[in-house]
Amino acid sequence: LALAVCPPLACEAVESDVPLVARKLVVTRAETPPVIDGRLDDLCWKLAAVARDFSIAEDSQQFHPEQSVGRVCFDEDNIYISMECTVNELDKFKARLAAINGEFKYGYGGVIEVFIDANHDKKSFQQCLLHANGTSIMTFTEGDVFLTLNKTYLVSRSQLTDKGYNVEMSFPLAMLHLHPDTTEIWGFNLNRAHDLYDEDVDTNGFFSSWNPTKGMAFGSPELFG
Numbered sequence: 001l002a003l004a005v006c007p008p009l010a011c012e013a014v015e016s017d018v019p020l021v022a023r024k025l026v027v028t029r030a031e032t033p034p035v036i037d038g039r040l041d042d043l044c045w046k047l048a049a050v051a052r053d054f055s056i057a058e059d060s061q062q063f064h065p066e067q068s069v070g071r072v073c074f075d076e077d078n079i080y081i082s083m084e085c086t087v088n089e090l091d092k093f094k095a096r097l098a099a100i101n102g103e104f105k106y107g108y109g110g111v112i113e114v115f116i117d118a119n120h121d122k123k124s125f126q127q128c129l130l131h132a133n134g135t136s137i138m139t140f141t142e143g144d145v146f147l148t149l150n151k152t153y154l155v156s157r158s159q160l161t162d163k164g165y166n167v168e169m170s171f172p173l174a175m176l177h178l179h180p181d182t183t184e185i186w187g188f189n190l191n192r193a194h195d196l197y198d199e200d201v202d203t204n205g206f207f208s209s210w211n212p213t214k215g216m217a218f219g220s221p222e223l224f225g
Contacts, residue, residue: 023051027048027074028047028049030044030047030073030080031044032044034080034168036080036155037168038159045082048071048072050071052067052070054067055208057208057209057215058204064205065205066085067086068112078173080168080169080171081171082168083166084161085166085192086163086164087110087163087164090163092195092197093110093132096109103135104131109133111130112130112190112193113128113129113191115189115219116188118182118183123221125219127218130169132165133158138154153175154170155170156170191209191210191213193206193207194207194208
Protein backbone atom coordinates (compact mmCIF):
# COMPACT_ATOMS: atom_id res chain seq x y z
CA LEU A 1 0.00 0.00 0.00
CA ALA A 2 0.76 3.40 0.44
CA LEU A 3 -0.52 3.31 3.99
CA ALA A 4 -1.44 6.86 4.97
CA VAL A 5 -2.21 7.69 8.59
CA CYS A 6 -4.76 10.46 8.11
CA PRO A 7 -8.23 11.66 9.25
CA PRO A 8 -11.17 9.26 8.76
CA LEU A 9 -11.42 8.54 5.06
CA ALA A 10 -11.13 5.29 3.20
CA CYS A 11 -10.46 4.62 -0.46
CA GLU A 12 -9.25 1.80 -2.65
CA ALA A 13 -7.48 2.17 -5.96
CA VAL A 14 -8.50 0.04 -8.92
CA GLU A 15 -5.64 -1.80 -10.60
CA SER A 16 -4.57 -0.36 -13.92
CA ASP A 17 -3.01 -2.09 -16.89
CA VAL A 18 0.67 -3.00 -16.84
CA PRO A 19 2.69 -1.51 -15.25
CA LEU A 20 0.69 -2.08 -12.10
CA VAL A 21 -0.09 0.91 -9.92
CA ALA A 22 0.29 0.27 -6.21
CA ARG A 23 -3.02 -0.01 -4.40
CA LYS A 24 -3.74 2.49 -1.63
CA LEU A 25 -5.53 2.77 1.70
CA VAL A 26 -6.17 5.92 3.69
CA VAL A 27 -6.29 4.65 7.24
CA THR A 28 -9.14 5.68 9.53
CA ARG A 29 -8.84 6.86 13.12
CA ALA A 30 -10.48 4.59 15.73
CA GLU A 31 -12.34 6.61 18.34
CA THR A 32 -12.50 3.48 20.49
CA PRO A 33 -9.80 0.82 20.04
CA PRO A 34 -10.87 -2.73 19.22
CA VAL A 35 -10.76 -5.49 21.80
CA ILE A 36 -8.06 -7.83 20.47
CA ASP A 37 -9.97 -11.11 20.68
CA GLY A 38 -10.33 -12.21 17.04
CA ARG A 39 -14.07 -11.48 16.93
CA LEU A 40 -14.00 -8.41 14.64
CA ASP A 41 -17.30 -7.11 15.99
CA ASP A 42 -15.92 -3.74 17.16
CA LEU A 43 -17.33 -0.52 15.69
CA CYS A 44 -13.90 0.60 14.48
CA TRP A 45 -13.74 -2.32 12.03
CA LYS A 46 -17.01 -1.21 10.43
CA LEU A 47 -15.41 2.18 9.74
CA ALA A 48 -11.89 0.98 8.93
CA ALA A 49 -10.07 1.15 5.60
CA VAL A 50 -10.73 -2.11 3.76
CA ALA A 51 -8.26 -4.20 1.74
CA ARG A 52 -10.02 -6.77 -0.43
CA ASP A 53 -9.73 -8.60 -3.76
CA PHE A 54 -6.60 -10.63 -2.96
CA SER A 55 -4.97 -11.97 -6.12
CA ILE A 56 -2.99 -15.16 -6.68
CA ALA A 57 0.78 -15.01 -6.66
CA GLU A 58 1.53 -14.68 -10.37
CA ASP A 59 -1.57 -13.06 -11.86
CA SER A 60 -2.84 -9.76 -10.47
CA GLN A 61 -6.05 -10.13 -12.47
CA GLN A 62 -7.04 -13.49 -10.96
CA PHE A 63 -8.60 -13.49 -7.51
CA HIS A 64 -7.67 -16.28 -5.12
CA PRO A 65 -10.53 -18.79 -4.61
CA GLU A 66 -10.20 -18.37 -0.83
CA GLN A 67 -10.69 -14.65 -0.37
CA SER A 68 -9.46 -12.47 2.50
CA VAL A 69 -10.60 -9.08 3.78
CA GLY A 70 -8.11 -6.90 5.65
CA ARG A 71 -8.96 -3.82 7.69
CA VAL A 72 -6.71 -1.12 9.13
CA CYS A 73 -7.28 1.70 11.63
CA PHE A 74 -5.24 3.56 14.25
CA ASP A 75 -5.30 5.72 17.37
CA GLU A 76 -2.65 7.66 19.29
CA ASP A 77 -0.89 4.51 20.45
CA ASN A 78 -1.37 1.70 17.93
CA ILE A 79 -2.11 0.62 14.41
CA TYR A 80 -4.82 -2.06 14.40
CA ILE A 81 -4.96 -4.65 11.63
CA SER A 82 -7.43 -7.47 11.11
CA MET A 83 -7.85 -10.20 8.50
CA GLU A 84 -11.02 -12.16 7.79
CA CYS A 85 -9.98 -15.32 5.95
CA THR A 86 -12.31 -17.64 4.03
CA VAL A 87 -11.45 -21.36 4.00
CA ASN A 88 -13.17 -23.63 1.48
CA GLU A 89 -12.48 -27.01 3.13
CA LEU A 90 -13.02 -26.42 6.83
CA ASP A 91 -12.80 -30.05 7.93
CA LYS A 92 -9.35 -30.46 6.37
CA PHE A 93 -8.31 -27.08 7.71
CA LYS A 94 -9.29 -27.95 11.29
CA ALA A 95 -7.56 -31.31 11.04
CA ARG A 96 -4.32 -29.59 10.01
CA LEU A 97 -4.56 -27.19 12.94
CA ALA A 98 -5.07 -30.11 15.30
CA ALA A 99 -2.06 -31.93 13.83
CA ILE A 100 0.41 -29.16 14.76
CA ASN A 101 -0.99 -28.87 18.29
CA GLY A 102 -0.48 -25.14 18.82
CA GLU A 103 2.92 -24.85 17.11
CA PHE A 104 3.74 -22.32 14.42
CA LYS A 105 4.09 -24.39 11.26
CA TYR A 106 4.02 -22.62 7.93
CA GLY A 107 1.74 -24.27 5.40
CA TYR A 108 -0.41 -25.98 8.03
CA GLY A 109 -3.80 -24.34 8.52
CA GLY A 110 -3.05 -20.82 7.41
CA VAL A 111 -0.75 -17.83 7.96
CA ILE A 112 -1.22 -14.15 7.26
CA GLU A 113 1.80 -11.93 6.68
CA VAL A 114 1.82 -8.20 7.40
CA PHE A 115 4.57 -6.01 5.92
CA ILE A 116 5.26 -2.39 6.87
CA ASP A 117 7.88 -0.10 5.35
CA ALA A 118 7.47 2.85 7.73
CA ASN A 119 10.15 5.04 6.16
CA HIS A 120 8.86 4.22 2.66
CA ASP A 121 12.28 3.66 1.13
CA LYS A 122 11.11 0.53 -0.69
CA LYS A 123 14.10 -1.34 0.72
CA SER A 124 13.46 -2.09 4.40
CA PHE A 125 10.45 -3.53 6.17
CA GLN A 126 9.09 -5.22 9.26
CA GLN A 127 7.24 -8.50 8.87
CA CYS A 128 4.71 -10.16 11.13
CA LEU A 129 3.55 -13.71 10.49
CA LEU A 130 0.34 -14.62 12.33
CA HIS A 131 -0.89 -18.21 12.31
CA ALA A 132 -4.53 -19.25 12.35
CA ASN A 133 -3.86 -21.07 15.64
CA GLY A 134 -2.82 -17.84 17.40
CA THR A 135 0.97 -18.21 17.27
CA SER A 136 3.13 -15.52 15.65
CA ILE A 137 6.65 -14.71 14.45
CA MET A 138 8.26 -11.33 13.74
CA THR A 139 11.19 -10.90 11.36
CA PHE A 140 13.42 -7.93 10.62
CA THR A 141 15.89 -6.94 7.93
CA GLU A 142 19.55 -6.93 8.91
CA GLY A 143 20.57 -3.84 10.89
CA ASP A 144 17.01 -2.90 11.85
CA VAL A 145 16.94 -1.01 15.16
CA PHE A 146 13.87 -3.00 16.14
CA LEU A 147 15.95 -6.15 16.58
CA THR A 148 16.24 -5.11 20.23
CA LEU A 149 12.49 -5.54 20.60
CA ASN A 150 10.54 -8.78 20.42
CA LYS A 151 7.12 -10.12 19.59
CA THR A 152 5.78 -9.54 23.11
CA TYR A 153 5.04 -5.97 22.01
CA LEU A 154 2.67 -7.26 19.36
CA VAL A 155 -0.76 -8.23 20.70
CA SER A 156 -2.68 -10.61 18.45
CA ARG A 157 -5.52 -13.12 18.64
CA SER A 158 -7.10 -15.53 16.19
CA GLN A 159 -10.48 -17.20 16.14
CA LEU A 160 -12.04 -19.91 14.03
CA THR A 161 -15.33 -19.02 12.35
CA ASP A 162 -17.94 -20.94 10.38
CA LYS A 163 -16.30 -19.63 7.20
CA GLY A 164 -12.62 -19.89 8.13
CA TYR A 165 -10.69 -17.80 10.62
CA ASN A 166 -10.01 -14.24 11.78
CA VAL A 167 -6.77 -12.67 12.96
CA GLU A 168 -6.66 -9.38 14.86
CA MET A 169 -3.56 -7.46 15.96
CA SER A 170 -2.42 -4.30 17.72
CA PHE A 171 0.96 -2.92 16.64
CA PRO A 172 2.45 -0.13 18.83
CA LEU A 173 3.27 3.01 16.86
CA ALA A 174 6.30 3.42 19.12
CA MET A 175 7.80 0.41 17.31
CA LEU A 176 7.29 2.06 13.93
CA HIS A 177 8.14 5.74 14.47
CA LEU A 178 11.74 5.40 15.62
CA HIS A 179 13.23 5.84 12.17
CA PRO A 180 14.33 9.48 11.65
CA ASP A 181 12.93 9.42 8.11
CA THR A 182 9.52 7.94 8.91
CA THR A 183 6.91 9.49 6.62
CA GLU A 184 3.13 9.82 6.63
CA ILE A 185 2.93 7.42 3.69
CA TRP A 186 4.20 3.93 4.42
CA GLY A 187 4.79 0.89 2.28
CA PHE A 188 2.36 -1.86 3.28
CA ASN A 189 1.09 -5.22 2.18
CA LEU A 190 -1.17 -7.97 3.45
CA ASN A 191 -0.48 -11.51 2.26
CA ARG A 192 -1.72 -14.98 3.05
CA ALA A 193 -0.36 -18.52 2.83
CA HIS A 194 -3.15 -21.03 2.19
CA ASP A 195 -3.04 -24.69 3.18
CA LEU A 196 -3.18 -26.98 0.12
CA TYR A 197 -3.21 -30.10 2.35
CA ASP A 198 -0.15 -31.56 0.63
CA GLU A 199 -2.25 -32.20 -2.45
CA ASP A 200 -0.90 -29.44 -4.67
CA VAL A 201 2.37 -27.52 -4.88
CA ASP A 202 0.97 -24.77 -7.11
CA THR A 203 2.32 -21.48 -5.74
CA ASN A 204 -0.62 -19.63 -7.27
CA GLY A 205 -2.94 -21.52 -4.94
CA PHE A 206 -0.61 -21.37 -1.96
CA PHE A 207 -0.13 -17.59 -1.87
CA SER A 208 -2.38 -14.55 -2.19
CA SER A 209 -1.70 -10.82 -1.82
CA TRP A 210 -3.63 -7.58 -1.45
CA ASN A 211 -1.08 -5.63 -3.48
CA PRO A 212 0.07 -7.92 -6.32
CA THR A 213 3.59 -9.34 -5.97
CA LYS A 214 3.93 -10.51 -9.61
CA GLY A 215 5.08 -13.94 -8.50
CA MET A 216 7.97 -12.56 -6.46
CA ALA A 217 8.57 -13.10 -2.74
CA PHE A 218 6.26 -11.39 -0.27
CA GLY A 219 9.27 -9.56 1.17
CA SER A 220 9.74 -7.37 -1.91
CA PRO A 221 9.14 -3.83 -0.59
CA GLU A 222 9.25 -2.33 -4.06
CA LEU A 223 6.00 -4.22 -4.65
CA PHE A 224 4.20 -3.06 -1.50
CA GLY A 225 1.13 -0.89 -1.74
